[in-house]
Amino acid sequence: MAMFEYAPAPESRDIVDLKPSYGLFINGEFVDGSGPSFKTVNPATEETLAEVATASSDDVDRAVQAARKAFDGWSGLPGAERAKYLFRVARIIQERARELAVLESLDNGKPIRESRDVDVPLVAAHFFYYAGWADKLGYAGFGADPRPLGVAGQVIPWNFPLLMLAWKIAPALACGNTVVLKPAETTPLTALLFAEICRQAELPPGVVNIVTGAGETGAAVVAHPDVNKVAFTGSTEVGRVIARTVAGTGKKLTLELGGKAANIVFEDAALDQAVEGIVNGIFFNQGHVCCAGSRLLVQESIQDELLSALKRRLGTLRLGDPLDKNTDIGAINSAEQLAKIRQLSDLGESEGAERWSPACELPDRGYWFPPTIFTGVAQSHRIAREEIFGPVLSVLTFRTPAEAVEKANNTPYGLSAGIWTEKGSRILWMADQLRAGVIWANTFNRFDPASPFGGYKESGYGREGGLLGLEAYLDV
Amino acid sequence: MSRLSVRKTYKLFIGGKFPRSESGRSYTVTSPKGDFLANASRASRKDARDAVTAARKAFPGWSGATAYNRGQILYRIAEMLEGRRGQFAEELGTGKKAALEAVDATIDRLVWYAGWSDKIASVHGTANPVAGPYFNLSSPEPTGVVAVVAPADPLLGLISVVAPVIVTGNTCVVVAAERTPLPSITLAEVLATSDLPGGVVNILTGHQAELAPWLAAHMDVNGLDLTGVADADLALRCEQEAAVNLKRVLPASTDDWAADPGLKRMTRFLETKTVWHPLGV
Incomplete structure (x- = not known):
């Protein structure tokens, strides 16, 4: 199918006032x-966006002390007052939504369509949702007056920088904790803009502290003896190290880690909808999604039909400038991640799977990877077992529902799964059998602050979102 | 002339059967005064692995049973225990009155947990009002195979840690109290005659310090309850080992078994599954 020609429709970046350098946000300053200091770059162009400070362990200590000092005051506020601060934050996020979206796309490489229509609205919604809990904790089923834990140390990834910040900070503050948060080193800018939002909201100093840096800074946050709660989103590999570090300290720990989700399509599925779901499942956010539907399990009888429809659809995806409003697929977040995706994809070929990508021109500068499908994938292939965290789909087949369940569950991960069928009883049976924390039936990659998110097995523990998300930040 | 009694051989409880330790080892169990009571089986690493295999095998059936059915079986355990009240009071050896109170409290605890089987999902699940045309429901599901290091109290303590694990559909491998394992093995006789499927509860006797780290590091164990670990170094080591496959851990603790247990022992070994479906015609 011929590609329509589109005129460029770039979103202006003038709305973002980038400073040449950024410091840490400690005790409100x-x-x-x-x-x-280190550089953060625009992955779509490799231009340096800003210099960012690295927090040493002394800096982390100062941030934790500020959070500790602020804790009594913050946890002692009536819930209704804490709620109003969070509502303020939610409103300022809405007011500055476009600025946040543009900055997120610049620093992360994700299409503006996603940062504008998915990430930032969900961020505001998350603060709005947990704001409402702050004065209703006694009704949440954790006792009449559940207490906060103290200082929360939070380490977040680069795939949804501001959204992961919201998932961490909103429930923590609503419950009365204070926080020290470390954003990922490749995407620190929206967290630092969030610090400015905290100042506009007149949040008391020390309630939110942001420390930037790489793994060492994160390790200092996690290991700090005066941190009472650790929350981490990232790889299973790092999650294991954190679980070991935290062992025996009594710190409460929640982990949201990797995934290798099965997206299961039965022969009676609404095919066009399933194709859209598969595309959204693995190519949304360049596949930099822990719950991505990275394993397509298709019933053998419709394999050919589905794959040709899927390939046709991939031919219409637009890859390029993240700030162009027509862009579907943006840049890979970093050179390091691009190298990992390339390595695993090359392995897919050398292990015998067949690789396919649509005709797709990649920009000369920046980090790019075309949407890619592997067919003829066996369960033993590394591309069927390991999280690639990129726009790469492994296709496997099945004949019976039992076989689909067996293959879907044959992974150490258990974050999400998708089911596509028009038969209601089969949806519910499959949903019951799949060992995963989020099941999307006839849809995929839906998120909402009211809906708990988190994994089984090596995808981590604890839930974020919903009433159950409060448990991670209460002494219960 | 007084009759010479027939003594019981205390063995392990694995997969609904009572094997000796494959290692052929035993250790001496004495009364608080130091009198010989029995040679209990001293379970090995291989026994622990066999027990995990049995627990894994039992998991699909037990977690797939209806909550009503699991509740009935826990209630049945209480019934069987009530019938052997005197025997347990004697075996506890803590003085008749205190022992009878402990047995009664154990029976009552089983009845309490039995009732939770078909209520925990209503209390710990949520209907989620998402901002879009979707059905969205979160329900608890069992974590899988849980390794339990039981506290020193071999009856009330053991049931207080095992009942909350299995009532929700988990299966378990229990390391019984090291110095006082005999009532725990006699309890296995109760479990074996209560319609509880083999492998749902497996009980090992032996050395805690030898068995617990193997279970903590086992890749097919999903949860770890360290309640009964008194040694801080051992508890730390087990928690660290548990990180290998991100087991859900309940840390070592000293509990008042007479107090209201709350939900924590159940919810620690529950996962939450959230299901989305679009609305439409």
Whole structure:
């Protein structure tokens, strides 16, 4: 099918006022970090966006002390007052939505359509949702007056920088905790803009502290003896290290880790909808999604029909400038991640799977990877077992529902799964059998602050979102 | 002339059967005064692995049983225990009155947990009002195979840690109290005659320090309850080992078994599954 020609429709980046350098946000002030500063780049162009401070372990200590000092006051506020602060934050996020979306796309490489229509609205919704809990905790089923834990140390990934910040900070503050948060080193900018929003909201100093840096800074946050709660979203590999670090300390720990979700399509599925769901499942956010539907399990009888429809659809995806409003697929977040995707994809070929990508021109500069499908994938292939965290789909087949369940569950992960069929009883039976924390039936990659999210097995523990998301931040 | 009694051989409880330790080892169990009571089986790493295999095998059936059915079986355990009240009071050896109270409290605890089987999902599940045309429901599901290091109290303590694990559909491998394992093995006789499917509860006797780390590091164990670990170094080591496959851990603790247990022992070994479906015509 011929590609329609589109005129460029770039979103203006003028709305973002980038500073040449950024410090840490401790006790309500922007301060210098004592570690060496690092550059954060636009992955679509490789241009340097800003210099960012590295928090040393002393800086982290200062941030934790500020959070500790703020804790009594913050947890002692009536819930209704805490709620109003959070509502304020939610409103300012809405007011500055476009600025946040553009900055997110610049720093992360995701299409503006996603940052504008998915990430930032969900961020505001998350603060709005948990704001409402702050004065209703006694009705949540954790006792009449559940207490906060204290200082929460939070480490978040680069795939949804601001959304993951919201998932961490909103419930923590609603429950009365104070926080020290470390954003990912490749995407620190929206977290620092969020710090400015905290100031506009007149949030008491020390309630939110942002420390930037790489893994070492994160490790200092996790290991700090005066942190009472650790929350981490990221790889299973790092999650294991954190679980080991936290062992025996009595710190409460929640982990949201990797996934290798099965997206299961039965022969009676509404095919066009399933194709859209598959595309959304693995190519949304360049596949940088822990719950991505990275394994397509298709019933053998419709394999050919489905794959040709899927390939036709992939031919219409537009890859390029993240700030162009027509862009479907943006840039890979970093050179390091691109190398990992390339390595695993090359392995897919050398292990015998067949690789396919649509005709797709990649920009000269920046980090790019075309949407890719592997067919003829066996369960033993590394591309069927390991999280690629990129726009790469592995296709496997099945004949019976039991076989689909067996294959879907044959992974150490258990974050999400998709089911496509028009038969209601089969949906519910499958949903019951699949060992995963989020089941999307006839849809995929839906998120909502009211809906608990989190995994089984090595995808981590604890839930974020909904009433159950409060448990992670209460002493219960 | 007084009759010479027939003594019982205390063995392990694995997959609904009572094997000796494959290692052929035993250890001496004495009364608080130091009198010989029995040679209990001293379970090995291989026994622990066999027990995990049995627990894994039992998991689909037990977690797939209806909540009503699981509740009935827990209630049946209480019935069987009531019938052996005197025997347990004697075996506890803590003085008749205190022992009878402990047995009664154990029976009552089983009845309490039995009733939770078909209520925990209503209390710990949520209907989620998402901002869009979707059905969205979260329900608890069992974590899988849970390794339990039971506290020193071999009857009330053991049931207080095992009942909350299995009532929700988990299966378990229990390391019984090291110095006082005999009532726990006699309890296995109750479990074996209560319609509880073989492998749902497996009981090992032996050395805690030898068995617990193997279970903590086992890749097919999903949860770890360290309640009965008194040694801080051992507890730390087990928690660290548990990180290998991100087991859900209930840390070592000293509990008042007479107090209201709350929900924590159940919810620690529950996962939450959230199901979405679009609305439409």
